[in-house]
Amino acid sequence: MHPALVRKKNLLIALLILFACSIAQAREAKTLAELVAMFDDKQCAECHGEIYSQWQGSWHAKAVNSSLKGMRNFIAVGLAKEWQTPLTKAQLLKCLDCHAPAVNFASEELAVEIGELIVTAFEEKGSAQGVRAAETLAKLNVGCYSCHNIKANGVAPGLRGAPAEKVIYGPNGDDGDDFHQSVASSDLQTSAFCMQCHGVYHAPDGETIQCNTLSGSYRHGYLAAGGSKSCQDCHLNKGHLFPGGHDLETVKEGLGLRLEVAPYQHLPGQITGVKNPADWVPSAVITAFVDNRAGHRIPDG
């Protein structure tokens, strides 16, 4: 084929792919089942069983139900009473863009329904209705697709573009055989990747949501003090379990305690209130050294 025709053909194919991707990105789920199916993490377990098993024990796996109180308060107190603003998808994403990124692909109606489930699950906790709501919400979380697709290009969206549907982004770009296309992305190995959510969240309308501020002290405390590790260096040491403050072993790694005691006898007559003012006074200088070896302030989160 003539080179000019090949170029035209390639351009046409590229445009078709771009068009298909733009349709895929615009796709919105109208039901929770549809949304879960769009980002079904269970299928990942078929080939990545060990990683999936680690993730199941993580707080990422229960990122909605473990934070019901805070999210319910945002909806029922923040939106309803303080801001006097209706619950919308855009408002709910101030929580769920991080706690369940898949909700970005929910319809407006479905997002509002999810918000109402959050209120029900918290306010009706223990009742049949509350249990049902929590069981439904358990299907939403920070799953495989959350990091390896939806948020994958969030560090540098201008440079990387929007993530393509069904493509798995990872540090090595290993081929997923026929199951999925893989793209090698160093972004997932950066602290900036985690800081998309583990820091002050900036919503598109400018509102800030401060669940935790780890990234602030990582950037301006740890790096400024000469630290060079990434979030992943410490928090990926048990794989996709991502241990943190809930894991005593991890807390121990980040902290240190040393006790020094210097006993002595204080001169008689100088300390008031003792039984025998004429006697030497048993005394001690007690010094405790507490180390923060972590990459961020403690406590935080």
Add this chain to the structure above:
Amino acid sequence: MVLEVTAKDSDGKELFKSEKKWFEIGVDPDRDMRYGAWQIKGIIDLTLPPLTTQREQYLVHFDTDIDEVTVEAKLWYYLSGGRGELVYEEERTLDF
């Protein structure tokens, strides 16, 4: 996070106790203390900064009839809900 330092006599009676807490306070734009993530727009940082060692020092005088003291330091880490985990503890026994 709480550092608890105690000194007890040989009968276990507490002669000295001190607690040092590290935490942060979230405040809204009016500088009112807040817990809601949507309300907090600033913090007062009383936490332990990264890559630092904090020294807590106490000069303690015991009574003249005290001949043995056990000094204990415990470092507690508190998750939300007030559940504390004992991270480290160290103990020294002093004979006077």
